[in-house]
Amino acid sequence: MPGWEDDPVVSPAGAGWQNDPITEAPKEQPSARRPLLPASIGQAGREVGRAAALTARTAANTIAGVPLMAADFGVALRNVGENVVAGRPLLQKTRELPSEMFRRGLNEAGVPEHEGTERVSDFVGQVALGGRLPVPSVRNPAPRVAPPVRTPTRADAVIREGERHGVPVFFDDVTDSAVARRVGVAAEPLGPIGTGSGRARQATAARDAAQRVTQSLLPSTGDDVPELVQKGLQTKLKQFRESASRLYDRVGAELDPAGNMPTPGMQAVIKSELQAQAARGTLAKPDVVALLNKYQQSPGGNFTAMRQMRSDIADDIAEYYTGANAAIGEKGVRALQSMKDALEKDMGAFARQTGDRGYNAWRMADGFYRTNIVPFREAGFRDLVKTAEPEKAWRYLLAHGGLRSRADRMYRSLDENGRGAVRYGMVKDALDNASNPNGSFSPAKFAKFLEDHENTVNTFFKGRELVEIKGFQNLMRHVERAGQFAENPPTGQRLIPYLMGGAAVTGPIAAKAMAGAAVTGLSVRVLFQTATGRNLLLAMGRAKPGSQASERLARRMQAIIVAGDGTGSQEPDRESAQRQ
Numbered sequence: 001m002p003g004w005e006d007d008p009v010v011s012p013a014g015a016g017w018q019n020d021p022i023t024e025a026p027k028e029q030p031s032a033r034r035p036l037l038p039a040s041i042g043q044a045g046r047e048v049g050r051a052a053a054l055t056a057r058t059a060a061n062t063i064a065g066v067p068l069m070a071a072d073f074g075v076a077l078r079n080v081g082e083n084v085v086a087g088r089p090l091l092q093k094t095r096e097l098p099s100e101m102f103r104r105g106l107n108e109a110g111v112p113e114h115e116g117t118e119r120v121s122d123f124v125g126q127v128a129l130g131g132r133l134p135v136p137s138v139r140n141p142a143p144r145v146a147p148p149v150r151t152p153t154r155a156d157a158v159i160r161e162g163e164r165h166g167v168p169v170f171f172d173d174v175t176d177s178a179v180a181r182r183v184g185v186a187a188e189p190l191g192p193i194g195t196g197s198g199r200a201r202q203a204t205a206a207r208d209a210a211q212r213v214t215q216s217l218l219p220s221t222g223d224d225v226p227e228l229v230q231k232g233l234q235t236k237l238k239q240f241r242e243s244a245s246r247l248y249d250r251v252g253a254e255l256d257p258a259g260n261m262p263t264p265g266m267q268a269v270i271k272s273e274l275q276a277q278a279a280r281g282t283l284a285k286p287d288v289v290a291l292l293n294k295y296q297q298s299p300g301g302n303f304t305a306m307r308q309m310r311s312d313i314a315d316d317i318a319e320y321y322t323g324a325n326a327a328i329g330e331k332g333v334r335a336l337q338s339m340k341d342a343l344e345k346d347m348g349a350f351a352r353q354t355g356d357r358g359y360n361a362w363r364m365a366d367g368f369y370r371t372n373i374v375p376f377r378e379a380g381f382r383d384l385v386k387t388a389e390p391e392k393a394w395r396y397l398l399a400h401g402g403l404r405s406r407a408d409r410m411y412r413s414l415d416e417n418g419r420g421a422v423r424y425g426m427v428k429d430a431l432d433n434a435s436n437p438n439g440s441f442s443p444a445k446f447a448k449f450l451e452d453h454e455n456t457v458n459t460f461f462k463g464r465e466l467v468e469i470k471g472f473q474n475l476m477r478h479v480e481r482a483g484q485f486a487e488n489p490p491t492g493q494r495l496i497p498y499l500m501g502g503a504a505v506t507g508p509i510a511a512k513a514m515a516g517a518a519v520t521g522l523s524v525r526v527l528f529q530t531a532t533g534r535n536l537l538l539a540m541g542r543a544k545p546g547s548q549a550s551e552r553l554a555r556r557m558q559a560i561i562v563a564g565d566g567t568g569s570q571e572p573d574r575e576s577a578q579r580q
Contacts, residue, residue, distance in 0.1 A: 161475040165209040168202050171534040173478045187524040198529035203486035206479050207441035214431045217424040225425035226390035232418015233385050240372040247365035254358035255303035261350045265342035270296045273335045288332040313340045375409055407459040422460045440487045444480035447473050523561045
């Protein structure tokens with residue numbers, strides 16, 4: 001309604017909750033206060049009895065509400081069909097509606113009906129909170145108690161995220177009430193008077209928002225994601241090698257003047273392995289023996305020469321896994337690895353003997369090498385840099401749901417361009433996975449893809465970017481009904497399982513029959529799918545039952561339902577308009 005954005009009663013999530021008049025009624029003068037106790041014990045008993053009866057009626061309406069609404073549709077359709085055959089006016093009622101029979105039965109049982117604003121409280125009790133709200137008493141409201149300062153809720157976060165991305169968030173998207181969700185779905189087939197048109201707009205907005213988020217992460221280069229990832233690995237490895245070379249040059253400057261480096265540990269391993277091969281006689285592996293002899297007979301040298309020998313041994317090990325040196329077998333690889341480990345110990349011992357300066361330079365260089373370059377030599381990862389199929393690098397990252405160890409290794413091994421490519425690739429794959437062949441978009445599938453690859457998302461998105469992608473993922477989870485609606489738009493056929501004695505009438509006749517549900521459909525649409533109605537329902541859930549705040553909210557709901565306020569779209573509130 002005009003001017004609602006200036007009314008703090010319906011102010012959505014954001015600043016200003018400390019003085020929220022929804023849950024904190026204005027103070028009255030002492031003379032204006034109503035008595036806290038009824039005038040007599042008899043009156044108190046009547047009030048308590050009536051409140052209990054009204055609560056029981058609300059519970060009964062909650063259980064029967066959705067089936068009765070569908071049953072009314074069926075009987076109304078049958079009435080129309082019989083009227084057409086008999087030549088009577090189409091909307092003449094020939095059979096009593098199930099809801100009327102249900103209501104009459106409650107009356108005959110002595111259960112009182114809701115009056116005035118009690119009717120709105122009954123509707124909220126059924127829909128907004130799944131029948132869990134006690135019905136506030138209009139005659140004797142509870143004493144007012146100032147509520148504590150309210151902290152933002154889960155619903156507030158989803159609503160803010162929806163405003164940020166231009167995606168409408170409806171009441172049944174953020175409520176825990178199963179009744180509310182069933183009512184929202186039941187009202188979808190009612191055309192422009194129900195919730196279907198709002199769901200259609202929400203589905204389009206969710207798809208457009210997902211496309212914008214994906215586009216915002218698009219790399220500046222035109223290369224595909226796998227190619228960018230492989231180039232990122234190559235660039236990072238080159239940078240690591242250059243840095244390691246500088247560090248080892250410093251070590252050589254400190255240790256090479258000390259002369260040739262002895263290698264007693266490595267020589268002992270070679271001798272032991274040669275003896276083991278000789279003991280096998282004709283079963284000895286010539287290729288292994290040749291490798292062992294090559295390193296045993298190699299000339300000695302200074303520290304830099306021995307560092308180069310370590311690199312040669314590592315190359316021989318790598319060639320076995322690539323197939324170029326497969327003849328040495330697993331035993332030969334284990335022998336080479338033992339040699340390499342022994343040589344590294346010899347290098348450490350030599351560096352320690354030269355003094356702290358040389359030893360510290362060695363520790364720094366070797367630590368850098370192990371942390372940054374060794375991972376590129378490990379099986380399953382080293383080929384990603386050289387492969388002619390860049391797609392392998394992307395599959396490596398996403399395999400097994402994106403293992404945390406793989407995500408961490410890939411993150412450390414990529415330059416910033418490669419990391420950006422992974423961020424874009426993750427969201428692009430989520431978008432592709434959520435885009436159905438019929439052109440519809442599934443927010444649930446989008447969110448699930450990111451959830452299934454949570455390790456990769458948490459590793460590659462940092463700080464504000466991580467908060468933003470998690471917030472959007474949460475928004476998609478809450479509006480997933482929009483995707484279900486878009487993929488399978490509701491029709492009158494969905495009501496058939498509920499019909500009680502109804503006739504399958506379609507076309508203009510069905511449209512006239514459903515006109516009887518216009519008030520109910522419009523009420524759900526206005527309360528669920530406009531910012532005003534949604535915030536009133538959420539506020540009612542926070543208000544204390546029986547308080548003046550809940551009474552005032554009930555009257556506001558009744559007013560906007562009667563006025564048919566709202567168009568089904570999300571009007572921005574004043575706070576969000578200022579933020580934008």
